[in-house]
Amino acid sequence: ATSGIAALLLAGLIALLSPWIEESERLPLYIGCLTLPAFVVANTQDGIARSHDWMTLGLMPQFIIRQGLIIGFTAGALVLGFQLGASAAMAASAAAVWIAMLGQMLVLNRRLERHVEVGPKQYDLRGWLAVSLPILLVESFYLLLSYTDVLVLQQFRSSEEVGVYFAVVKTLALVSFIHYAMSATTAHRFAEYHALGDKARLSAYVAHAIQWTFWPSLAATLVLLALGKPLLWLFGAQFTAGYDIMFIAAIGLVVRAAIGPVERLLNMLGQQRACASAYAAAFVMNLVLCIVLVPRFGGHGAAAATSLSLVFETVLLFRIVKRRLGLHVLAFGKAS
Incomplete structure (x- = not known):
């Protein structure tokens, strides 16, 4: 929720500053805002997985799967004849971040269900x-x-x-x-x-x-x-x-x-x-x-x-x- 609000605020800032931002730069920036929530959730899941000593689950989605997807998406775009630029690169990154994060979420939740006993929720915000x-x-x-x-x-x-x-x-x-x-x-x-x-x-x-x-x-x-x-x-x-x-x-x-x-x-x-x-x-x-x-x-x-x-x-x-x-x-x- 926090990263989603931050993404919306950043998108609003981009719109506010659009007269001073090159037109070719606006779309990549907006795609970056769309990527932010998934990126933050992935980092959080990484920390949760590593705290349980699940190193492969914590690190592989971010440093192997995500990077492999980015390479695959950009290579596919080249093969299909698309013009690679900032927007295409950011779109490939956004798709890779979201896919890797969602896959990690599914696996992590299944492991946590088996590893952590069900109990009352407690929050210590302060x-x-x-x-x-x-x-x-x-x-x-x-x-x-x-x-x-x-x-x-x-x-x-x-x-x-x-x-x-x-x-x-x-x-x-x-x-x-x-x-x-x-x-x-x-x-x-x-x-x-x-x-x-x-x-x-x-x-x-x-x-x-x-x-x-x-x-x-x-x-x-x-x-x-x-x-x-x-x-x-x-x-x-x-x-x-x-x-x-x-x-x-x-x-x-x-x-x-x-x-x-x-x-x-x-x-x-x-x-x-x-x-x-x-x-x-x-x-x-x-x-x-x-x-x-x-x-x-x-x-x-x-x-x-x-x-x-x-x-x-x-x-x-x-x-x-x-x-x-x-x-x-x-x-x-x-x-x-």
Whole structure:
């Protein structure tokens, strides 16, 4: 219901701003509004499934089935001779999101019927808001941190330079999938061991998650840096000019991977406000550094600003976990 209301409000905003929006952009935006409720429900179902340790049911519809449907729909449109554009791409995405979500809903409800006993419904709206709003801030600041460099770069540099930079950082961002995968598969375990009061097991599992985040991330980063030029060349020969930016951007990603999915650890253990504060501080730092560095150094300045902000965020999160939870969250070294 909330996402449906949000979609309607966004559609109204698009209609209100239509005189300033290109006609070719309006329909894709409206289709995006139609997609939003299904996308939100799918994310909710993903969380419910993972909380029951049903990883395949939680992750496959979003990351395998949905993507496969998008590829299939767009490929089918090409074969049938349709002109692919923003509207066709958004329509394919919308159809894929809705189909994957509905299929996941059917399977999830059947499993829940067998797994959860029927009982009276209870609601704790105040408690839910107290937990979820700080997490909403965490996710919001994370998204802002992810796109600040590109948005600021657009204000000061040509579209060609922005395109090169975007291709560079998004190629390198493949490393982030390792972090996401570990976050998605470990968060419910953090909550479980904490609820059981088993700090020794929690500490060991956190260390395990960090190791499996950092070392594969480091290896993937080295591979991408080694193959950076050929990968960028796939976008076009002119994109190889941004190869050296990859090395600057890689610093922040590797440093951040050194503490693993600690933001999920903080959220699961009731420290979501402290986590949100750390993300907010990193976002403000990134914005200020981008404004200072981008006009003079362009894409190199944007990459440096983001890497410095990620290093700052890593230090903040490390100190918060150490002070509030008493856990050592670093891929190397031992807890003192």
